[in-house]
Amino acid sequence: MTDIAGAAAPVFRLDVTSDAAKRRIRKRYAAEARFKAYGLAALGVTTLFVGALIFDIIRNGIPAFTQHSLTMDVAVPADFVPADKRSDPLAIRGADYFPVTRDALKAAIPGIESRRGERTLTRLLSTGAPGVLRDRLLADPDLIGKTVKVPLLLSDDADLYFKGSGTPIIKRSGIGTATPSGTTGEITILTSANDFAAEVVSIKQAAKEKADGQAIEAARLTTFGGQSVAQRVSEINAEIAALRARVDSPKVEEVLDGKLPSKLVEINGGLVKLTKLTDVSVAGEVLLPLSSTDDAKPGDWKVITYATPESNRKVSDQEVAFLERFREKGMVDRHFNTLFFTSGDSREPELAGIRSALIGSALTLFVTLALCLPIGVLAAVYLEEFAPKNRITDLIEVNINNLAAVPSIVFGLLGLAVFLNFFNFPRSAPVVGGLVLALLVLPTIIIASRAALKAVPPSIKEAALGVGASHQQAVFHHVLPLAMPGIMTGTIIGMAHALGETAPLLMIGMVAFIVDVPTALTDAATVLPVQIYLWSDLPEVAFKLKTAGAIMVLLGFLFLMNGAAIYLRKKFERRW
Amino acid sequence: MDMSQQTLMPEKAVLLPVGTSAKVVARNVNVYYGEKHALKDVSIDVPDKSVTAFIGPSGCGKSTFLRCINRMNDTIPICRVTGKITIDGQDIYDPALDVVQLRARVGMVFQKPNPFPKSIYENVAYGPRIHGMARSKSDLDQIVENSLKKASLWEEVKNRLQDSGTALSGGQQQRLCIARAIAVSPDIILMDEPCSALDPIATAKIEELIDELSRNFCIIIVTHSMQQAARVSKRTAFFHLGLLLEEGETNQMFTNPTNERTQAYITGRFG
Numbered sequence: 001m002t003d004i005a006g007a008a009a010p011v012f013r014l015d016v017t018s019d020a021a022k023r024r025i026r027k028r029y030a031a032e033a034r035f036k037a038y039g040l041a042a043l044g045v046t047t048l049f050v051g052a053l054i055f056d057i058i059r060n061g062i063p064a065f066t067q068h069s070l071t072m073d074v075a076v077p078a079d080f081v082p083a084d085k086r087s088d089p090l091a092i093r094g095a096d097y098f099p100v101t102r103d104a105l106k107a108a109i110p111g112i113e114s115r116r117g118e119r120t121l122t123r124l125l126s127t128g129a130p131g132v133l134r135d136r137l138l139a140d141p142d143l144i145g146k147t148v149k150v151p152l153l154l155s156d157d158a159d160l161y162f163k164g165s166g167t168p169i170i171k172r173s174g175i176g177t178a179t180p181s182g183t184t185g186e187i188t189i190l191t192s193a194n195d196f197a198a199e200v201v202s203i204k205q206a207a208k209e210k211a212d213g214q215a216i217e218a219a220r221l222t223t224f225g226g227q228s229v230a231q232r233v234s235e236i237n238a239e240i241a242a243l244r245a246r247v248d249s250p251k252v253e254e255v256l257d258g259k260l261p262s263k264l265v266e267i268n269g270g271l272v273k274l275t276k277l278t279d280v281s282v283a284g285e286v287l288l289p290l291s292s293t294d295d296a297k298p299g300d301w302k303v304i305t306y307a308t309p310e311s312n313r314k315v316s317d318q319e320v321a322f323l324e325r326f327r328e329k330g331m332v333d334r335h336f337n338t339l340f341f342t343s344g345d346s347r348e349p350e351l352a353g354i355r356s357a358l359i360g361s362a363l364t365l366f367v368t369l370a371l372c373l374p375i376g377v378l379a380a381v382y383l384e385e386f387a388p389k390n391r392i393t394d395l396i397e398v399n400i401n402n403l404a405a406v407p408s409i410v411f412g413l414l415g416l417a418v419f420l421n422f423f424n425f426p427r428s429a430p431v432v433g434g435l436v437l438a439l440l441v442l443p444t445i446i447i448a449s450r451a452a453l454k455a456v457p458p459s460i461k462e463a464a465l466g467v468g469a470s471h472q473q474a475v476f477h478h479v480l481p482l483a484m485p486g487i488m489t490g491t492i493i494g495m496a497h498a499l500g501e502t503a504p505l506l507m508i509g510m511v512a513f514i515v516d517v518p519t520a521l522t523d524a525a526t527v528l529p530v531q532i533y534l535w536s537d538l539p540e541v542a543f544k545l546k547t548a549g550a551i552m553v554l555l556g557f558l559f560l561m562n563g564a565a566i567y568l569r570k571k572f573e574r575r576w
Numbered sequence: 577m578d579m580s581q582q583t584l585m586p587e588k589a590v591l592l593p594v595g596t597s598a599k600v601v602a603r604n605v606n607v608y609y610g611e612k613h614a615l616k617d618v619s620i621d622v623p624d625k626s627v628t629a630f631i632g633p634s635g636c637g638k639s640t641f642l643r644c645i646n647r648m649n650d651t652i653p654i655c656r657v658t659g660k661i662t663i664d665g666q667d668i669y670d671p672a673l674d675v676v677q678l679r680a681r682v683g684m685v686f687q688k689p690n691p692f693p694k695s696i697y698e699n700v701a702y703g704p705r706i707h708g709m710a711r712s713k714s715d716l717d718q719i720v721e722n723s724l725k726k727a728s729l730w731e732e733v734k735n736r737l738q739d740s741g742t743a744l745s746g747g748q749q750q751r752l753c754i755a756r757a758i759a760v761s762p763d764i765i766l767m768d769e770p771c772s773a774l775d776p777i778a779t780a781k782i783e784e785l786i787d788e789l790s791r792n793f794c795i796i797i798v799t800h801s802m803q804q805a806a807r808v809s810k811r812t813a814f815f816h817l818g819l820l821l822e823e824g825e826t827n828q829m830f831t832n833p834t835n836e837r838t839q840a841y842i843t844g845r846f847g
Contacts, residue, residue, distance in 0.1 A: 389653060459690035463753070465648065467703035467760055468680030477702070478692060 057551050064549025067337040067350065068162045069151035070125070070326055074104040074133060078145035086141040093138070097130035098122075101152055109325055111184070111289030120318050126153040128339075128351040151333055156349040156542035157314045161323055162332060165541065166315060167308035169324070171266075174301040176280075180267055183290040187272060188283045189265055195303065197279040199263055203254050204247050206261070211243035253278050258311040264321070267301040268292050271321050287321040314541065340549060344515045345531065349542030352535070354550050356517045360430055360510070360525030361499060363518060367434020368441060368498050373491055375438075376445030377480075380487075383446070384453040385475045404443035411440045412507030420508060427509040431521040436504045441494040448490020452483035485572030492565040496558050502529040528554045599624035599764060599794040600645060605659035607640050607649065614640050616818040618659075622811075624763075627786060627795045629809035629826065631802065633841065636815040638798045642766050645796065646682035647675050663764065680707055683757030687769040689749035691741030691756070696733050699741040699752055700724060703760035719759055727755035728785050747778025751785065758789070765789065767797040771804065783808050802842055806830050814838045 015021050080100065085091035102122050112118055129152040136150060137143055154162070176193030218236045221229045246254070253276050256263060263274040265282065270290030276283040310317055326332050344356035387393045415436035419425045425432045456479045464474035505511065511530050518525035526534070528550060535547040600622035607615035615637040622628050630638035640649065647668060649655045661668050668678055680703070691699050700720045703709075710716035720737070724730040729751045733744070741752055750770055757765055767786070771779040786795060786808050799805050805812050806826060813823040814835070822835040833839045 457690075459686060459688060460692060462648070462651075462684075462686060463690045463692060463756070464702070465651065465679060466646070466684035466686070467706075467756055468676055469702075469706055470676045471651075473706055477706075482693065 054555075057548050057555070060545060060548035061552040062549075063163045064340060064545040064552075065337050066163075066334050067339065068154045068159045069132075069333050069335065070105075070108075070154060070331045071149065071151045071333045072104045072108060072331060073147050073149050074100055074152070075107075075147045076100060076133075076137070076144050080144050081137075081141070086144060089138055092141065093134065097133060101125060101130055101133070104152070108329065108331065109288065109322060113184070117318065120316070121322055124155055124158045124319060124322060126155045126350045127348055128346075129153045151335070153339075153350055154332075156540060158319070158323055159350055160542055160545075161315050161320070162327075162334065163545075165313070166320060166323075167262075167306040167313055170305040170307060171302050173299045174265075174296070174303060175298055177298060178265070178267055178296045178301045180272070180290055180293050180296075182286070183268075183270065183293060184286045186283065186285055187290075188281060189267065189272065190281045192280075193298075194279045196277045196282055199277060199303070200254050200279060203256070203260060203277075207243045208247045210259070211240045211247065214240050214243070259309050261308065262306040262310055262317045264304040264306070264317070265301060266304055267296045268294060271304075271325075273317050273321075287318050288325060340546070344517055345513055345526070345534070346515065349538075349540050349546060352543070352546055354528065354531060354553060356514045357526050357528045357531035357550070358553075359517050359519075360433075360514065361527040363430035363521055363525060364433040364437060364505075364510075364527055365495060365499060367431055367521060368437040369491070369495060371434065371438040372442045372445050372494070376442050376491070377449050377487055379442075380446045380449030380453060381475060381480060384450045385471070385479070400443050400446050404447060407503075408440055408501055409503040409507065411436050412504030414439065415504060415508045426522045426524075428512050428514075428524040428526070429522045430518060430525045432508050433505050433510050433525075433527065434521070436508060437498040437501060440501065440504060441498050444494040444497065445487075445491050448494070449483065449487045452486025452490065453479060455486060456482045485568050489565045489569050492561050492568070496561040496565075499527075499557060499561070500529055500554065502527075502533055505530055506533075528557075597624050598622065600661065600663055600796070601665075602641075602644075602661045603659055605641065605644060605657065605661060607637070607644060607658075608656045609652070610654040614818055615644075618815075618820045620813055620820060620823055622794060622796060624794045625790060625792065626810040627790045627797060627808050629805035629812045630796065630798045630815060631800075631805050631812060631841070632815035634800075637818040638813075638815040639768055641815070641820075642768055642796060642798050645764070645766055646679050646684055648679075648684065650675060680760050681762050682764045682766060683760065683762035685750070685753050685757055685765065685767040685770045688773050689746055689753055691744070691749050691752050693740060693742050695738045696724075696741050696744070696752060697737040700755050700759045703756060707760055709760065723755040723759040724752075726758055726789065727751045728781070728788070729755055745778070747774050747781055750774060750778070750782060754782075754785065754789075758793070762793070764794045764796065767795065769798050769800060772800065779804070802830075802844075814841065816841070 077100070081091050081095050102118070105121050105125070106112060106118070109121065112121055131153065133148065133150045133152070136148060160166075174191060174193075174195050176191040176195055178189050178191045178195070180189045181187045214236050218233055218240065221233050221236070225233070255276050256274055263277065263282075264287070265272045265274060265284065268290040269288075270286060271288040272282075272284040272290075273287050274282045274284040306317060306320060315323070323332075339351060340353045341358075342355055343351060343353035346352040383393065383397065415432060419432045419435055420427060425435075460478050460482065461474045464478045465471070469477065505527060510526050511534065512524055512526055513534070514524055514526045516523075532547055532550045532554065535543045535550065598621040600620075602621075603619045605615060605618045606613065618637075618641055630642060632638045643649045644657055644661060645663075645668075649657060657669065663678075663682070667673070692702065694702075697720055700723050701710075701716050704716060704719045710719055721730060721734075724733065729748060732748060733739075733752075741749065744752060750773075754765070754770075770786075771782050774782065783804065786797065789795060790808075790810075797805075797809065809826045811824065812826045812829045814821050814829070814833075814837075816837055822829065822833060822838045824834075829838065830842060833842060
């Protein structure tokens with residue numbers, strides 16, 4: 001031990017003026033600034049991701065909420081439904097609407113005689129197109145025998161075309177006088193000027209670009225592909241050679257195919273799709289019949305380009321021609337997609353809706369709420385207020401906390417094993433889904449409820465005990481009502497969690513194609529997130545929009561529920 | 577066991593003056609919080625219709641003893657009480673006794689005003705309602721009015737009985753708590769430092785009220801303020817380190833304490 005007797009005791013003084021002190025201050029400021037910058041950066045990144053997600057979903061989802069119909073005059077023949085059966089809804093329902101709508105279409109675009117053209121035309125309409133007409137006739141059977149103006153729903157591809165997934169259309173007027181050789185079928189058109197020289201050049205240009213692109217692809221395959229792609233490489237090389245030959249021989253007739261932008265000529269009220277062209281003459285196929293073979297003066301006829309090659313779009317040139325004609329006639333009508341909310345699932349994207357999934361979700365959540373609110377709250381009250389503190393309650397507490405972290409699919413497996421296999425409950429039924437989700441949500445609700453009960457100050461309970469309330473009275477008259485906002489918040493968040501849950505429901509068979517709207521807890525049903533999952537798997541582009549639309553609805557509900565939770569919390573927030 | 581004053585008493589218990597009846601009689605009360613021996617062998621007689629003050633430094637056991645009298649300590653799982661406390665000769669730790677009824681007879685006012693976050697009316701009406709004291713709405717109105725009057729709060733709140741009890745000022749809240757306690761017409765009112773969270777004006781009002789109430793109730797008040805004990809109480813008990821060191825007439829205690837520790841505490845030399 002050092003003898004410090006006699007030595008002056010060290011003096012510790014607060015030092016605020018020296019350089020070291022200033023350095024310390026600077027360092028502290030820098031640390032604070034750094035911390036703030038990290039926080040802002042984290043916030044920025046999160047906002048960016050959330051913003052991008054929401055933007056993407058909304059951009060994709062908004063088109064799902066509108067639909068296109070053709071508003072047409074449909075002549076319903078007098079013998080459509082026999083006169084004596086007009087009061088019978090079944091007869092009206094069961095009538096064959098196809099010929100009626102087909103005739104209406106043919107009346108709108110006269111001159112389509114070929115079987116192929118007719119089929120293309122009728123396929124523009126959805127199979128569910130007569131729905132509105134049927135409803136009108138059911139409501140008013142006197143309309144039979146008259147002409148009815150109704151919107152006929154377009155098929156998904158036609159609908160998407162109008163939503164902008166078609167092709168840019170470029171038009172320019174002809175310079176010379178054009179003479180068509182016929183009004184239907186295969187015709188040739190001669191022009192007095194070099195009207196198609198530019199087209200020929202642009203086709204050669206496109207062919208050259210294509211050849212260059214393929215050359216790069218061939219090089220890539222040769223380098224990385226090895227033997228397995230030798231076949232493909234030789235094919236590509238042949239294609240390149242053909243394309244190059246075309247580019248190099250100027251005076252040969254250019255043949256248009258689906259891989260190049262489509263060229264059409266609008267002349268004498270008709271539309272001709274060009275298949276072969278030189279500078280001054282073209283051959284083509286009539287898409288919309290011409291009114292005559294008269295000469296068309298310069299400026300009276302047009303050369304049209306559908307910039308997207310036919311093979312790269314869902315609608316053929318013929319369909320584009322029809323749809324554009326409908327659009328010119330002002331028959332295309334964009335309206336809110338009520339079917340999306342009023343119909344169940346369907347194989348036809350334009351007819352598919354989320355109603356059955358929404359009702360399924362509602363039924364499932366009803367079961368979940370009915371089970372877990374009373375069980376969860378009472379369990380929480382018991383554990384928090386009445387249960388003796390011992391090993392068993394400790395064990396239960398630990399288990400509840402652990403259950404909240406168990407992957408949701410495990411609950412699905414449990415539901416499958418216990419509810420379906422052991423108790424033989426019906427498959428895909430909301431009651432089973434509700435049971436499984438209740439198990440999933442129960443720990444959340446118990447934990448939230450216990451926290452809410454714990455947050456009620458003990459002085460309130462003491463006050464009640466002090467005036468001679470029993471423990472149970474104190475809890476149920478005072479503590480529980482005061483904890484209710486917190487319990488509600490926890491419950492709503494738990495319910496929102498259940499609403500968005502997919503995995504456990506897959507296990508109990510709620511992943512099914514459900515057309516009918518479920519009406520009972522034991523009906524086969526699906527729920528919104530599962531519906532989204534199902535649609536996202538389908539190849540049709542229209543279903544991609546539906547998926548995004550359904551996600552928007554789901555997110556809307558989630559925001560609503562979380563908003564309600566926040567509102568409750570703010571409204572009943574108490575300070576003691 | 578005969579609880580009359582003639583019983584042989586432990587040395588620290590002081591006889592009440594002749595003509596004064598004991599409301600609460602405690603004998604050899606020990607309280608343990610788990611391992612901690614919080615209250616050691618306390619014996620005291622508390623007279624009816626007067627104010628008795630418990631004083632002593634923090635942690636001396638005065639609040640613990642107060643909470644034994646309405647068995648509020650039962651709510652603390654690790655707390656254990658031995659000994660005997662009787663009210664009007666009835667053992668309150670008798671297993672056959674209903675603790676809820678006991679608490680209705682022994683009202684309590686807490687350190688921090690703790691009105692229910694409900695209306696003023698509901699705060700007072702709650703006790704009478706759960707005990708079925710009112711047969712009709714008008715009975716209940718009468719009880720509420722009487723209680724608020726006794727707590728000298730009626731004039732201030734009679735026009736806003738439906739307002740929240742928590743919206744009142746601190747002093748008003750404490751008087752509301754007193755009204756709530758007397759609404760169930762208890763025999764005894766326990767007050768655990770009722771003025772410690774209040775300003776001097778509110779304190780003066782409460783003290784005046786305590787004085788008023790002592791005509792009808794047996795009041796036991798725990799306080800840290802020597803002046804308050806001197807002002808409101810008739811008898812004073814001094815607790816120190818879990819022991820009841822001295823008990824007697826307030827006047828005598830403050831002017832001529834027999835225990836030197838009491839004197840030290842009263843004169844402010846420690847505590």
